[in-house]
Amino acid sequence: MAFLVLLSIVGVLLVLQYLMLYTARHCSSIPTVQPSYPIVGNLLSFWNNSSMEAFWMLVKSFRGVDRMAKMVLGPKVLILINHPELLQKVLMNNEMLDKPFFYDFMGLGGGLVSERDGKRWLMERKVLNPTFNTRMLTSFLSIMDARASKMAANLRSVADGHTEVDMIKFVGECTLEIVYNTTMGRNANELPGQRDYMRNLNMEDGTEFTDREISDNLYTVMAGGHDTSALTISYACMMLGMYPEIQAKVVAEMNEVFYDSSVPITLDTLKQLEYTERVIKEVLRLFPPVPFAARQTRNELVLDGVKIPPNQIVVINFYAYHRRKDFWGPDPERFDPDRFLPEASQGRHPYAYLPFSAGLRNCIGMRYAMNSMRIMLLRILQEFEIGTSLKQADMRLKFEVMLKLVGPHNVWLKKREKC
Template identity: 30%
Template sequence: MLILLIVFVLGVSYYAYFRSTRGHLYELSRRLPSVGQLPLLGHTHWFIGGPERILNNIETLANKIEVSGGLGHVWIGPTIYAVIMNPEDIQTVLEKCLQKDASYKFLRTWLGNGLFVAPVDLWKIHRRLLLPMFHNRVVESYTEVFGKHSEVLVQRLQENVDGPEFDVFKYVTCCSLDIVFETAMGERMDLQRKPENKYVSARNAVMSIINMRLFKAWLQLDAIFNLTPYASVQKENIQLTHQFTDEVIRKKKLLKEKICASPTGYEVGRRRDILDMLLTRDSPFSDEQLREHIDSITIAGNDTTSLVVAYALVLLGSHMGEQDKVYKELKQIFGDSKRIPNKEDLNKMEYLERVIKETMRLYTVVPVIARQTQAELKLSTCTLPAGVGCAIVPFVLHRSKRLWGPDADDFRPDRFLPENSVDRHPCAFIPFSYGGRNCIGRYFGMLAMKSLLASILRTYEILAKPCGTLKIEILLIPVSGHRITLRKR
């Protein structure tokens, strides 16, 4: 009995201490509106269930906050998030809060301090050093790589012409991986012809486990996760991906030493990949840091690009008028020529670029952005204390009827004509995020997506039905896949 009394007193004392040290958070929750909150549980019950249910709940919560003023809060366990849906407040958060939220720690297990998840102080240094690798001139030097792999994609798709519907994403993602591996590391993987690859399998396994941890509260605790079989599977597959990249770096270093020892000190006519540029004589990066950055580039640069291309094909396949406009634009640029696109061709694809932007608006592949305040942050109607998570939901923001009009759910690429965009707030459309910590590879992604889509649409007519039910698995995924049928033009 005495033991039970002691446990009870200690429990009550800890709870009182816990509440007293977090008074500023409870005060914030009283100032910000909320919907669907339960005593003690907060909003945790909204994040239990399958990935379709969770995405639907996130959409419901964000929509209710968006229409009730654009600022609200959710409690997930003991953690409060300010949910920000006003473009003006979103701009403030993305410009001033450069620290990623604590939920990104699951990616840090894999990517270390790569650019995508690095703490702010380190990110500032490394972003400055990496920025020249993504200069427009450097990216434009890769257009031949984009075109070469796009031609292989067109050949691989031939097997589906006049056949039943199929999931085009698996074809596009192999093409995108071939592009990213060659431009980031100089590695020619030929995954389009040989898709079975240990590195890719390991990478997919790690992504699945990280996604599971993000949305299963009990697995977020390391003490519990480490007791499950998932922990050893994750460790094994992370080691496999690291070994692959470490070996590429080792080989690249030996090649650089050989080149430097040659009479000319360089290879005439050889295209430099990102790893080449990082391996300078006075490189500040350790081998571990090189691996973290290269892994981050290959992972972030592949999935997002592949998903946008696949969604664009489905949208064009279910909107034949818009597909005809794209084809006519491509015919004006290429005529009957079969050549691969160069940088001038890609820059002329103005309507196709609007199609890509409208695709990213309707199917925002990164549906949630999370940051953390490092100091007090003044927003339009309140001030957030330091240490608070900020959740922005572009997937809902981009379909807001308040921002985009009553036809917000319609596929209308011309909403991105300059005259239709002039009065739009810059943070009403943030597929590449915004501010200093926006996507460093956004120009790379746009040119690669144009090249892939142009190659496919010059060769094939696409037929498709809308994607249907969506789910969240870190990124935005259609439950039934990106299903299309093909006809030869």
């Protein structure tokens, strides 16, 4: 019996070794992340690690990659790409729309973010694109402003200049209400009406959305529009509290554009908040809410002359990628919105900064998110001065589908005399 068990184990190991060699030999010219061991490859580096530890191990691996490397996890090979030329080639490739198996375990259902079948995703995306056109975005502004103003009113009760406030609680409630009000009707209890609306949307081939697809896409909108924006504005409040000179510039710009209460919030007035936009962009660079993306090759893919066979996984880590010194200078950890000045951006590769990904599978709600975040910051800073005792070096991050802070997003708020 013991001999049969041993023979079975040896057989399994040989099969794993064969599968690994079969896959790896197609990518033999791509350097392997170290340490790597026979049969298991890099698997031991992730063995018995938490999701947070595994994420930071992956970040460490990416920081040692200039263009491309491979990570061998038993029979699976991950192709790590970390250069804008390669990212552009992958993300702009219409045959690179499929996503790998681990998106099934992200808890996002089968909506736009995690739908693995690229062809199915493309049909759904074409149907949902009109939801985020300019006319619709304009109609959302008054709702966003009303919810942001309500949030500011709720913050008044804790704005005593010294009490620590966990901003994610207030901003999270605000973004949740914005998403409900703009995409699901006036109130959350009007969700059935939105289901009827989506049920009447047909694919190009006349196929209707199923109940599961409706639920998945509504959940995707909720998660994408709520969590990501809430995290970004909470990080932004912390950074503005740490850098009062930057906060002062944002407030000065807001005072200049919205010089009295008669100035309406429109797409044009929001565009005038150029420094505010640079602040948000810098927050997204340092703290991308979705810190990685992955694609699965449907056909052969050629990168740097290497032929990568079908059904291989290509991985991008935006957290590490946005900290490349050759694109962001010798101090990429420093918070500096002026990195996004036109003169500073000149010559930088257009794919060096990808907080919303890029290509066909970029974030459908990118403009929606930027509008809501500018409005939320406007209403917060018009009423309050933000401060914090924390330093940027104190911030510890964890990965739980999104990039989150370990602990509260604590700041203190003080009512402004005039804004």
